[in-house]
Amino acid sequence: MQNLYGNPHSGSASSQLSTRRVEDVRLRALRFFQADPDDFDLVFVANATAGIKLVMEGFRELQGDFWYGYHQDSHTSLVGVRENACEHCCLGGDEEVEKWLEAQPRSVFDSSNERGGLFAYPAQSNLNGRRLPLSWPGRLRSLQYQPNDKIYSLLDAAAFVSTSPLDFSNASQAPDFTVLSFYKMFGFPDLGALIVRKDSSWPLVHRKYFGGGTVEMVTCMNESWHMRKQDNLHEQLEDGTLPFHSIIALDSAFDVHEKLFGSLERISSHTSFLADRLYKDLSSLRHANGRTVCKIHKDPRSSYRDSLLQGPIVALNLQSSRGECISNAEVEKLAAIRNIQVRTGGLCNPGGVASCLELTAWEMKRNFAAGHRCGNDNDLIGGKPTGIIRVSLGATSNIQDIEAFVEFVREFFVDDCCYPESKTENPKADTSFYIESLSVYPIKSCGPWQVPSSMAWDVRPEGLAWDREWCLVHQGTRAALSQKRIPRMALIRPHLDFEHGVLRIRYAGRLPLSLPDEITVPLSADHEQPHNPCAQHTKMCYSSRVCGDSVSAYTYNEPDIAAFFTAVLSTPCTLARFPPGPQSTTRHSKLQIQHPPSSARTRPPSSQQTIP
DSSP states (O other), X not given: OTTOOOOSSSOSHHHHHHHHHHHHHHHHHHHHTTOOTTTEEEEEESSHHHHHHHHHHHHHTSTTOEEEEEETTOOXXXXXXXXXXXXXXXXXXXXXXHHHHHTOGGGGSOTTOOOEEEEEEESBOTTTOBBOOTTHHHHHHTSOOOTTSSEEXXXXXXXXXXXXXXXXXXXXXXXXXXXXXXXXXXXXXXOEEEEEEGGGOTTGGGOOOOOTTSEEEEEOSSSOEEEEOOSOHHHHHOOSSOOHHHHHHHHHHHHHHHHHHOOHHHHHHHHHXXXXXXXXXXXXXXXXXXXXXXXXXXXXXXXXTOTTTBOSEEEEEEBOTTSOBOOHHHHHHHHHHTTOOOEEEOXXXXXXXXXXXXXXXXXXXXXXXXXXXXXXXXXXXXXXXXXXXXXXXOTTOOHHXXXXXXXXXXXXXXXXXXXXXOOOSSGGGOTTOOOOOOEEOSBTTSOOEEOOTTOOBXXXXXXXXXTTOEEEXXXXXXXXXXXTTOGGGGGEEEEEETTTTEEEEEESSOOOTTSOSEEEEXXXXXXXXXXXXXXXXXEEEEEEEETTEEEEEEEEOOHHHHHHHHHHHTSOXXXXXXXXXXXXXXXXXXXXXXXXXXHHHSSOOOTTSOBO
C-alpha cells in the first residue's frame, strides 16, 4: 500500500514511508527560504509560539541563567520569555537597539558572571506591519565571543513570511533562531517551524526534558540514565510523534501556493500596491466639518511603496466628527455584517499598542481595573481606545476588497452633516437637548427593543432598567456568548411584553421548520416562588463568564429554549438570567443588579408609571 502512513518511530514499511516524506518536506521547507541544509536545521513545531518556547527552554537550562532583551514591537509570545530570564530589558525602539549594538551588547553582563544572552524581535510588527532591519542578527554576531558566552538572536518571522520572501542564503547574516507559522503563509496545515543555525545550536542541546523519539536509550529502575539522539538536531527537539499527516499536507501546500501565486516576491509586490491604495483612500476620508475619519498608525519612517520598510497592514482608529474615538467593537460587529474580516484590540502586541495609543503602564493597569480584558467590548476608557483596528492584506486580496472596506467606513462612520458648534459655556445648562428615542438590550449582545415614546423609563445606578437582564451562555463552558464571535446574535429580537408579563423572543433570520416563530420567558425574577412559571425553566445558579468576569446566573432548563437558540446560532447554548442581588464584578455596573420586589416588575406600564 503506497498511501498508508505510520508512526515514524518504527521500522515498518508504513512508518518508513512517513519518515521519508517528512524528511523530504523538511528539505523543501529549508530550500523555500534559501537555507542550506548544511548550515541550518528545521524543527517542526505546532506554531511560532511553540518554537519560541522551545528556544526558551534551552536557554533556561544554561548555567548562570541568561539575559534577555526584546524589541518594543514584540508579540506577547516573545515578551513572555522574560519571565524565565534572570535579567531582561525591553528596547524601546529601533534607535535603542542601534545604540545598544554600538555600545557592545556584551556590556549588559556582569563581567564576573559567565552566562548567555538572547535578543528577540519581529521581522514585521504584527500590529502595524512595520518591518524591522534584518541586518541586526549579523551585526550582533560580528561581536564574537566564546560559544557558551554570547548573545544569540531570535527572529519572529510569522507575520513577515506571509507576504514577503525570507532569504537565508548568507548563513553568516541569518538569525540564530527563526520561528514561523505555515498556516499564516498557506492557510493550511496548522503547523509551525523553528529554523536553527547549526553553529548556534549549543543552547538547545542542553535542554533537560526529553520525550518519545528524542532518545536512544533510557533506564528507569536502579539508575536514571538516558542517551539522546545525536545524528540531527531536530531529532533531539521534536518530542513525541510528529504530526506527519500535517507535514505531508504541507508538501501539497507548497505546490498549490506556487501554482496560484508563483513566488513570495510577486505576492509582496501585489500586496504593497493594495496597501498603498488602501492607505491613501482611508487617509482622504473627511467628515463634513473637515475632521479626519481615520487615525492611521504608520511609522513616519515607513512607506507603503517600499516593501522593505512596510508590510501590507493598515492599523487605525476611527474618529467621529467631534474628534471622539469610535468603539472598535462596534466597528468589528458592523464589519462582520458586511462580511469584512478585521481584527481589533491589543493584537497581542502590548508594547506596540502602548506606543501607538500613547498608553502608559499606569493607564493600562487602570484599564484592567476598570474591566478591560482581551477580547471584550470595554474598549474606550478615560477618553482613549484600549486597542486598534488592523486591516491585513494577503495574496488573495484584490482591489474590490479595498473598495469594499473604504465604502464600509464611508457608509457607517463618515458624517455628511455639518452641525454647528454649541456656544453654551456650560453644556448642562443647554436645555435644547432631548432624547429622541431610547432602546434597551434585554439580552446581552442581541437585538434592541425600543422603548415606546410615551413610556417613562427608570435609570438606575447600574444602568437602564431591563438592559442586559439576560444573556446567552455556552452549554459546555458557561461563558456568555458575544456578538463579536457570533454576529447572528444581532438577528435575535427580544420584546418586553409587560401586559402579559413575558419576554418574547423572535429570530429575524431564516428559521428551521421545526422551530416555533417565537419563544417566551416570564419577566418575573423571583426564582424562589414555586408557583412562578419561571421556576420550571430554571435550574441551580451557575457561575458564568461574562466579558471576562465571573458572575452568577440562572440558566433556563427548558429544552425548547436551548433548542431554539442552539438552532438559530449553530452553537450549543441556552438562555441565562442574572439573579437579584449584587454581583462581584468590575466589568459592568449593570451586572451588579439590585431588583425591587417582583410584584412591581410585572405591573403593566403606563405613561404615569415609571417602569422598574
